[in-house]
Amino acid sequence: MSTGKLSIFCTGATGYVGGHGLQRILAHPLAHTFDITALVRNPESGKILESKFGVKAVVGSLKDLDKLTELAEGAHLVFQAADADDEPPMEAILAGMKKRHEKTGDTPILIHVSGAGFLIDDPRGEFASPTITSDLDIDAIDAIPRTAVHHAVDLLVAAADTEGYARTYIVAPGIIYGFPSGPLFEAGVAKRNMNQVSWYAEAFLARGRAGVVGKGACIWADVHIDDTAELLYLLFDKALDDPAKLGHGREGYYFAENGEHSLYALCKAIGTGLVEAGRADDAEPTEFTAEERAKIFGGDFIAFLHFTNARCRADRPRRDLGWKPVYKTEELYRVAKKEVxxxxxxQLGRTAA
Ligand SMILES: NC(=O)c1ccc[n+]([C@@H]2O[C@H](COP(=O)([O-])OP(=O)(O)OC[C@H]3O[C@@H](n4cnc5c(N)ncnc54)[C@H](OP(=O)(O)O)[C@@H]3O)[C@@H](O)[C@H]2O)c1
Incomplete structure (x- = not known):
């Protein structure tokens, strides 16, 4: 039954990106007119979402394809922040959006969180790529192969827009950093799992020194979680309120970055944290041996994936959304030390337990 409110369906609400995105949406001046449903795996998180935040929670997973279709069909806007790589859940969501369009004439909106990882190359840490891709360069984005990381799902999303039954937007952040904060995290609904920086910090702590693959010379774009949430919020707001000039579909990629770092510099910042904590004698990263790549990354495939280039410019959100990110890469280095x-x-907690 229609409530006359704006129906929103959200995945990934209990996670790092989705949690920060949802709590910004909940702070929207018109939030009292939103009817938000979130798919959650943990019933306890669902209970808190309902009781404290007025968000209806449906317990289920991305494997529940029929449920995804039904929930997407019921929403004018879908915010997807659970998984950027799994095609069947996205197909199920799009099937629901298509049904909605065919039955009601509504053209629903999809904001999909992907990642700048679709830009990566294979330098194995040896060199910095000179290629920097702007999200305004549609030809460059069109040239990305379907087999690139995340991209098979992106293409499904963009195709739905081309077909005309949905208006779609793809947000592609570089490495997101920063400790989680805000009401959903304080209430214990959302949490941050390990991200790249926290994961390196733990691995280097165990190793007793920072490490890199090859020279660590490769470069990634980076963005703070608060700036990422702000971009998602601005996109959400504009997609609803003033979409006419907003790029969408294959022209609807929004990189999120406010700087870039070499993997060497990031790993050295963690190394500096180790020295300051008295856990290493030298901040300089050393090259991982093949045995270490197997032990730390589970093999060369993942180790080499980390030490790639993903260089981009978030020109579209700055131009079309008026996005003004605050934090720069220096903050990433500061956070890296805090992650140590x-x-x-x-580690001490584990030892004490
Ligand atoms: N973090 C980054 O640096 C970064 C950068 C670029 C792109 N991204 C992309 O952003 C998306 C979210 O990343 P994140 O860092 O927020 O991850 P996260 O903290 O691990 O959150 C993932 C969220 O998705 C939910 N989820 C995962 N698998 C699910 C499943 N099978 N069924 C139902 N819910 C499921 C999780 O639910 P539970 O709470 O039940 O686990 C959680 O709410 C990913 O697609 C990622 O590739 C992340």
């Missing part, structure tokens, strides 16, 4: 402290606390 967090990793140390976790």
């Amino acid at each position: 402290e967090a990793a140390l606390k976790k």
Whole structure:
């Protein structure tokens, strides 16, 4: 039954990106007119979402394809922040959006969180790529192969827009950093799993020194979680309120970055944290041996995937959304050192238990 409110369906609400995105949406001035449903795996998180935040929770997973279709069909806007790589859940969501369009004439909106990882090459840490892709360069994005990381799902999303039954937007952040904060995290609904920086901090702490693949010379774009949430919020707001000039479909890629770092510099910042914590004598990263790549990354495939280039410019959100990110890469290095402290606390907690 229609409530006369704006129906929103959200995946990934209990995660790092989705949690920050949803809590910004909940702070929208018109949030009282939103009817939000979130798919959650943990019933306890669902209960808190309902009781404290007025978000209806449906317990289920991305494997529940019929449920995804039904929930997507019921929403004018879908915010997808659970998985950027799994095609069947996206196909199920799009099937629901298509049904909605065919039955009601509504053209629903999809905001899909992908990642700048679709830009990566294979330098194995040896060199910095000179290629920097702007999200305004549609030809460059069109040239990305379907087999690139995340991209098979992106193409499904963009195709739905081309077909005309949905208006779609793809947000592609570089490495997102920063400790989680805000009401959903404080209430214990959302949590941050390990991200790249926290994961390196733990691995380097165990290793007793920072490490890199090859020279660590490769470069990734980076963005703070608060700036990412702000971009998602601005896109959400504009997609609803003033979409006419907003790029969508194959022209609807929105990179999220406010700087870039070499993997060497990031790993050295973690190394500096180790030295400051008295856990290493030298901040300089050393090259991982093949045995270490197997032990730390589970093999060369993942190790080499980390030490790639993903260089981009978030020109579209700056131009079309007025996005003004605050944090720069220096903050990533500061956070990297803090992640060492967090990793140390976790290690000490484990030892004490
Ligand atoms: N973090 C980054 O640096 C970064 C950068 C670029 C792109 N991204 C993309 O952003 C998306 C979200 O990343 P994140 O860092 O927020 O990850 P995260 O903290 O692990 O959150 C993932 C969210 O998705 C939910 N989820 C995962 N698998 C699910 C399943 N099978 N069924 C139902 N729910 C499921 C999780 O639910 P539970 O709480 O039940 O686990 C959680 O709410 C990913 O697609 C990622 O590739 C992340």
